[in-house]
Amino acid sequence: METKDLKQAGLKATLPRIKILSLMEENTVRHVSAEDVYKTLLESGEDLSLATVYRVLTQFEQAGLVTRHHFEGGHSVFELNEGGHHDHILCVKCGRVDEFVDAVIEERQQKIAAEKGYDMTDHSLYIFGICQACQKL
Amino acid sequence: METKDLKQAGLKATLPRIKILSLMEENTVRHVSAEDVYKTLLESGEDLSLATVYRVLTQFEQAGLVTRHHFEGGHSVFELNEGGHHDHILCVKCGRVDEFVDAVIEERQQKIAAEKGYDMTDHSLYIFGICQACQKL
DNA sequence: CTCTAAATGCGAACGATTCTCATTAACCTT
DNA sequence: AAGGTTAATGAGAATCGTTCGCATTTAGAG
Missing domain, CATH: 1.10.10.10 (Winged helix-like DNA-binding domain superfamily/Winged helix DNA-binding domain)
Structure with a gap:
């Protein structure tokens, strides 16, 4: 409801x-x-x-x-917002969007922020590429 | 020139x-x-x-x-564009921008794209946080 | 059921960016 | 170095996504 x-x-x-x-x-x-x-x-x-x-x-x-x-x-x-945090991978041809989570990347980001003296609040990561369907066109 | x-x-x-x-x-x-x-x-x-x-x-x-x-x-x-690829970390308070490169993240992205069936062309990664100077305010 | 503050609709206003089109400047040719 | 062709520019109007102002409506407390 x-x-x-x-x-x-x-x-x-x-x-x-x-x-x-x-x-x-x-x-x-x-x-x-x-x-x-x-x-x-x-x-x-x-x-x-x-x-x-x-x-x-x-x-x-x-x-x-x-x-x-x-x-x-x-x-x-x-x-x-549901199912927790995730990042996105987008197809530059057709606009398709997929989602993923990667613990290694999440952790590295924390480390990088700390090294640079930042108190990390958030991040945004987008991978761009050509999806399987569009590769065949 | x-x-x-x-x-x-x-x-x-x-x-x-x-x-x-x-x-x-x-x-x-x-x-x-x-x-x-x-x-x-x-x-x-x-x-x-x-x-x-x-x-x-x-x-x-x-x-x-x-x-x-x-x-x-x-x-x-x-x-x-000079000095090759890098990503950014930004202060959400003052707008300060720093740059970084992380080989681990770069590599994981390739792997994720491959797993999802994408041919990766590019990516964008921004970390947001509060910089050292702004933490002291 | 009534009242009051908060939420809505509408259209005007806005900031960033793009377009149109007449004018100007680059660069190829001589 | 001068001329012609074509692309690039300037100026302002137009567009796009988004926000604002204000009169009207509605949710929810009493």
């Missing part, structure tokens, strides 16, 4: 927020832009404004419900 | 391109936005348009002379 998730995150359970969270919890989406969310909900007959989508997604990000990615091309992409 | 670098990259040696490349080759800058380049050159008495700065930086990127980074906050930052 999205209502409970929202309350736990300290957010009022308003209609737009419920709809957006509910959409992101469908496992058919994974990585969506604000525009995607807006269009999809409009098509489903919901009536909300694009500004609200941006506001809500930003709140979700601050509440730790979603992560904002800066996939190239200017616009942001949002992903539901 | 910037003129030769430009010719080798397949670009006409025009005045704006020479000025911009020359600015980026000063080791005082490292990471600059289009706006930075524009303002700096205006202050040096050069007369060029912001549109040209964007065009030229994009061409430099395509020619492999510079790399475009998507440091958060919407705008792009450019860096001269």
